[in-house]
Each structure stands twice: as structure tokens, then as C-alpha cells.
Amino acid sequence: MDIGDMRRDFESEGLDRDALDNNPVRQFQVWFEDAREAGILEPNAMSLATTGRDGMPDLRTVLLKYFDDEGFVFYTNYGSRKAREMEENPQAALLFPWIGLNRQVRIQGAVEKVSKAESLRYFASRPRGSQIGAWVSEQSKAITSRGLLEQKVAEIKRKFSDGEVPLPSFWGGYRIVPDARPWANSVAPGSGNTCPVAGLFARPLANPP
């Protein structure tokens, strides 16, 4: 299948480096709001790239749950393949593909497991259905049948029918802490299919060399 004819004009404002906030997290917040206002579906969906001991890159979608100066946090099953890879090699990359805005944000950084207390706080804030979902999620394994999955959901519902759903020991968060290398934003070509603008800006170093 030849899809070489698929093209559209990139009409966008491009990037003005002088207009970027020196604080990359504040800048990310501005872009995130842009994505939300533009109606981009699940603007918090991001690709998470990891590489385990075998050196083979892997990539999947996860949902960003919150971010601040400390980093970018998502939640997952600690028994998953991604979790294993991040234990083996605690570095990862994130990509927000906001194509509707001709924009992407790329982040590289160190991986930290969030504390149990933090996972607990987040877990407690989730709706009950999502809490049950966390118990049921056995990731990185083929789902053998829908019936089996439904059976598991029913089991968990029965088990915790009387009260709060506790935090599963195998479920929690990871924080990607952006490193001091430049964050690269954006294809965002200027108008008329001209050269791409690579807007790069560096995260201020906590301890400059």
C-alpha cells in the first residue's frame, strides 16, 4: 500500500523561542491547556518508551495522571513488562503526540517508583470501578477469554463488597523525572510545508556543573 500521497499543509504558528517559558514544566502546562482547548482526544495519553536488559526498545500508551516540578506520573501494574523493563533500566522517554496542533512534546528522564503513600492517595481518589480494574488488570498477558475477565471482576466485587477496595500490592505509580538534557518540543513546521522548527529548551539544572 502506497500512502505517499497523504499529506496536508502544516499551517501553524511555529515556535518562537523567546515566547517559551524558562520553566519547562510551566511551558508544558501551557501546551497541555492548548491541547485540551483544541479538543484533542485524551491529551494526557502519552507514549512511554522503555528498554530492558535485552536492549530492545518497547513502546506503549499510558495516561499521565499529574505532573509538577518533580516529574510526570502514571500508574500501572508493577508486574507488567514495562515495569520489569523500568526496573532493569530506570530510564524512559515520553511522547505526547498532539498532531492536531502540529506539535509533539518529547521528554527523557529517570524513572522513580512513587512511594506507597502517594500511590495510596491516588488510588483512594479513583472511582470504585477503576479500583476494581486495578485488581483485575493482569497486564502483558494474553487475555484468554472475555468470560474469564468478567468472572474475575465479579470475584473481586464479591471479595470487597463490604467496604473499601484496598490498594493492590502489585499496582502503583512511576514518576519520570526529566533530565537536564534539552527537552525537545515540536515538529510544528511553519506555514507552507517549509522546514521544521525544532524548539529546544533546557530544563534548569538543580546543581549546575
Ligand SMILES: Cc1cc2nc3c(=O)[nH]c(=O)nc-3n(C[C@H](O)[C@H](O)[C@H](O)COP(=O)(O)O)c2cc1C
Ligand atoms: C488509551 C490507552 C491508555 C492506556 N493507559 C494505560 C495506563 O495508564 N497504564 C497502564 O498500565 N496501561 C495503560 N494502557 C495499556 C498499555 O498501553 C499496555 O497495553 C499495557 O499497560 C501493557 O503494557 P506492557 O506489556 O508494555 O507492560 C493504555 C492503553 C491505551 C490504548
